[in-house]
Amino acid sequence: MAKLEILVYPDERLRQVSQPVKVIDNKIVSFISDLEETLSSLPGCVGIAAPQVGFFERIIIVDVSSRPQHKNHGHLVLINPVITFSAGNSIGREGCLSVPEYIGKVERSQNIEVKAKNELGAEVSYQMEGYEARAVQHEIDHLDGKLFIDSLVGKRNTLKKRTDL
Amino acid sequence: MGNWYMLTLVGKDRPGIVAEVSQVLFEAGGNLGEASMVRLGENFTVMLMLQIDAEKEEIAYLLQPLGKKLGLFFHIDEIAGNLHHHVEPNFRLSVHGADQAGIVAMVTGVLAELKFNILNLESDVGGSPKKPIYIMHIEGFADCSHSSLEQSIKPLINEKNIVIHLVPIDTMMG
Numbered sequence: 001m002a003k004l005e006i007l008v009y010p011d012e013r014l015r016q017v018s019q020p021v022k023v024i025d026n027k028i029v030s031f032i033s034d035l036e037e038t039l040s041s042l043p044g045c046v047g048i049a050a051p052q053v054g055f056f057e058r059i060i061i062v063d064v065s066s067r068p069q070h071k072n073h074g075h076l077v078l079i080n081p082v083i084t085f086s087a088g089n090s091i092g093r094e095g096c097l098s099v100p101e102y103i104g105k106v107e108r109s110q111n112i113e114v115k116a117k118n119e120l121g122a123e124v125s126y127q128m129e130g131y132e133a134r135a136v137q138h139e140i141d142h143l144d145g146k147l148f149i150d151s152l153v154g155k156r157n158t159l160k161k162r163t164d165l
Numbered sequence: 166m167g168n169w170y171m172l173t174l175v176g177k178d179r180p181g182i183v184a185e186v187s188q189v190l191f192e193a194g195g196n197l198g199e200a201s202m203v204r205l206g207e208n209f210t211v212m213l214m215l216q217i218d219a220e221k222e223e224i225a226y227l228l229q230p231l232g233k234k235l236g237l238f239f240h241i242d243e244i245a246g247n248l249h250h251h252v253e254p255n256f257r258l259s260v261h262g263a264d265q266a267g268i269v270a271m272v273t274g275v276l277a278e279l280k281f282n283i284l285n286l287e288s289d290v291g292g293s294p295k296k297p298i299y300i301m302h303i304e305g306f307a308d309c310s311h312s313s314l315e316q317s318i319k320p321l322i323n324e325k326n327i328v329i330h331l332v333p334i335d336t337m338m339g
Contacts, residue, residue: 047339067335093253093336101249103336131337138339155285 004038004053009099015145018049018056020080024121028057032077032119035061045097047135049142052098060139062132070131078116078124081140085113092134094148104152108134167218169198169246172228176237178209185231186211193227194218198248203287209237216246254284254304254334256314262327264290264297271325272301275317281307304334 007014021028031050039048039061046066050059058080064072088110095103112133115125128136138148174186183202190197198214217224221241228239260272273283285304292298307314311333318329 045338047337049339062339069333070335093334095336095338097339101251103251103253131335134337135339138337 001037002034003041004034004055006038006052006097007054009096009147009149011098013054013056014051014098014142014147016051016056017145018051018058018143021057021059021117024079024117024119028059028079029119031055032059032061035059036077039063042097046131047139048097049139051142051145058143060136060143062135062139064132064135067131071129072132073126073128076124076126077119078114078136078139079118081114081116081136081143083109083112083137083140084115084125085111087111090130090134091153092131094134094138096138096148098142099147099149102149104149105155106134106138106148106151107153108137112136114140167194167196167216169244170215170217170221170224171242171244172211172213172215172224173240173242174209174211174213174232174237175239176209176232176235178204178207179235182209182235182237183211185235186228186237189227189231190215190217193224198246214244214246214248252282252284252306253336255306256281256304256311257332257334258301258303258318259330259332260301260303260327261298262325264292264299265325268299268325268327269301271321272303272318272329275321276303276305276307279307279309279314279317281305281309281314 035048035050035053038053039045046064047060047062050057060078060081063075064070065074086109089107090110091105091107093103094106111129113125113127114136118124195215195217198216200211200213202211221243224241232239260268283303283305288299288301290297290299315331318331322329
C-alpha cells in the first residue's frame with residue numbers, strides 16, 4: 001500500500017477523461033488499495049477519484065459513513081460508475097483535494113441512482129440522496145475531467161434556491 | 166510584492182466601475198486579493214484587498230481622479246494579507262418577518278453570546294413599500310451543538326414574530 005500524490009489545479013492532467021476499467025486485475029486491485037490509503041489519510045474527506053492521483057481509469061471511492069447525519073451506503077468502491085437516474089436540484093458547499101483552500105457552492109441533483117461494479121467485479125446499484133449523491137456526482141465529474149469550480153453558482157444566490165447543506 | 170491594503174469604495178451605482186477601478190490599480194502595479202462587491206439600494210459598494218508597492222497616500226493620489234470622475238468615496242486601510250486562512254461556516258440562519266427595528270441587533274446579540282462568528286451576512290428588504298419584509302441570511306461558525314443554538318434563538322421567534330430557520334452546513338470534501 002502507498003499513499004499517492006494528489007494532482008492540484010491547474011494541473012492539466014485533471015482535465016483528462018478517464019477510460020473505463022476493462023478487467024479488475026491485480027494492478028487495479030493494488031491501485032484501489034493505494035487509493036483507499038490515500039483517502040483515509042485525508043481527514044474530513046468523503047471521496048476520491050482515480051484521476052486525482054494521476055490514474056486515468058474510471059474508479060471512485062465514496063465513504064460518507066463518518067457523517068451519520070446523512071443517509072449513506074457506507075464505504076463504496078465504484079468502478080465504471082454511471083448515473084442512470086437523477087431528479088431534483090440542490091445547492092451545497094463543496095471543496096476538493098485538487099483545489100486546496102477554496103469552498104464553493106454547486107448545484108447538483110438531489111436524488112440519483114448509480115450503477116457500477118464493485119471491487120469484486122459484482123454489478124451494484126444504489127439509490128442516493130443529498131450529501132452522498134453530491135459526493136458521487138463530484139467524483140464522477142473527475143472521471144470526465146470536470147472540477148467543481150467549473151459548476152459554481154454565485155455566493156449570493158441562497159435567497160432563491162433550496163439549499164440542503 | 167508590496168503591502169496589503171483594504172480598499173473600500175462607495176458611490177452611486179452604474180456599469181463599468183469595477184473595470185475602471187481595477188484598470189487603474191493594475192496599471193499602477195497593484196494585485197487584487199479577495200473582494201466583495203454588492204449593490205446596496207442604488208449604491209455601488211466594494212471592499213477589496215489590494216497588494217501594492219505604494220504608501221497609503223500614493224494610493225489615494227492614484228484614485229482621486231477616478232473618485233471624482235465616478236463620484237466615488239474611497240477609504241484605504243493597511244491590513245495583514247493573510248490569504249489562505251479561510252474559516253468554514255457550520256451553521257446558516259435564514260431570518261424573515263415584517264420589517265421592524267432591532268431584528269439584526271437581537272438575532273446577532275444572541276449569536277454573539279454563543280461566540281458565533283458571523284462569516285457572511287446578507288439582507289434584503291422585500292415586500293411592498295407599505296408592508297416591507299426583512300430577509301436576512303447569516304452563515305458562520307460556532308463551537309456548539311445545533312440544539313443549543315436552536316434553544317437560544319427560540320425566544321426571539323415569539324418575541325419579534327419572525328421566522329428563523331437554522332440549518333447545519335456540512336461542506337462536502339472530495
